[in-house]
């Protein structure tokens with residue numbers, strides 16, 4: 001029988017000895033965690049982030065999961081810095097940035113997924129993060145583009161360490177070349193027996209809860225289509241989810257298209273953002289949100 005230490009701050013977390021014995025000395029830079037769905041990636045990422053913080057390293061948490069986001073809203077990837085070196089609070093309390101992909105799966109949206117990840121990583125570097133813990137989606141299947149996504153994300157973000165959580169040999173196509181590549185250290189961990197599967201309905205319900213709470217306080221605002229840069233206009237329709245973005249292309253707030261007046265070139269957007277005066281660009285998403293029934297379209 002394996003013995004497990006219990007972390008008092010998060011009572012439900014059971015830390016396997018393999019996690020505790022991980023040698024992290026000298027660890028700097030980007031640490032990417034990969035694995036299939038429900039393998040405990042986010043749980044492990046949080047554990048590692050907090051451990052790094054306690055070791056005095058100023059750390060960032062980069063959440064690339066657009067379907068089951070830990071830090072932000074569905075359809076976005078999110079970065080949060082620890083407020084200061086040594087501060088291990090989670091969610092991290094320091095600077096934040098968010099990038100809109102506009103979808104809840106990377107499938108069919110590989111470019112914004114990869115490019116957004118890079119933009120956020122560079123932001124963390126610019127903010128002085130010594131360590132960037134990267135949590136990822138569970139899409140690893142070759143037939144669905146998961147292997148390519150992970151492989152090219154690793155190529156672009158150039159992590160110092162890739163940590164794979166696997167049940168069997170499902171990560172083999174991704175990990176096999178990495179073991180022999182001097183650019184990256186790969187660490188393989190078994191899936192914790194405490195990792196539990198979240199059914200599809202639970203995933204939908206969680207997204208719905210997050211978006212319903214977010215748009216609960218939203219107000220209608222008039223957006224002139226001639227005022228600022230609009231990306232992916234072909235997705236413009238009532239119910240479209242969109243991102244109101246700052247001058248760097250990061251998310252200020254999300255919105256939902258409530259009315260479209262093509263003749264006037266104007267759109268009514270429901271958003272919690274108090275004013276659109278700071279909006280530099282707008283990016284329409286591939287998914288929609290039904291404001292009345294509060295569900296994905």
Ligand SMILES: Nc1ncnc2c1ncn2[C@@H]1O[C@H](COP(=O)(O)OP(=O)(O)OP(=O)(O)O)[C@@H](O)[C@H]1O
Nearest residue numbers: 013014037038039040041042043138192194195196
């Ligand atoms: N070591 C652990 N101790 C206790 N519970 C755990 C542990 N690892 C995972 N779990 C539980 O298992 C479930 C799935 O874990 P988690 O969300 O971390 O997986 P994931 O791989 O990030 O999933 P997803 O594919 O949805 O992103 C969660 O309810 C989590 O609390």
Ligand SMILES: [Mg+2]
Nearest residue numbers: 041042065068
């Ligand atoms: Mg996760």
